[in-house]
Amino acid sequence: MKRYCMACDLKDDPKLIEEYKSYHAKGNAWPEITKSIQSAGIVDMxxxxxxxxxxxxxxxxxxxDAAAKAKADAANPKVQEWEELMWKYQQELPWxxxxxxWVPMERIFKLGE
Structure with a gap:
């Protein structure tokens, strides 16, 4: 099993942050989104x-396969609708x-290595 760690920023607005959290609260993520995640080989997120x-x-x-997931997401209207909605809350990291x-993070420490 492989692990990916990613970062993203939300717009710095407490109301928007609470709305974003609500969309991601248990049972609130759209089923089409969780299905697209799981069908891509993502076991846990x-x-x-x-x-x-x-x-x-x-x-x-x-x-x-990240490229295959991106291609499938681009062809999925419900995923595109979700992504467009999430842009209301998210913003690009400065770099x-x-x-x-979502930008991949670099692991710089692991206990035992």
């Missing part, structure tokens, strides 16, 4: 929040490429 910074941990199996929300 957690999102953490501090201030307006998001941190996502994804555990993936051997079938996961991210234009239009990129």
């Amino acid at each position: 957690e999102i953490y929040l501090i201030g307006n910074r998001l941190f996502m941990i994804m555990e993936v199996d051997e079938s996961y 991210a490429d234009k239009g990129v929300k």
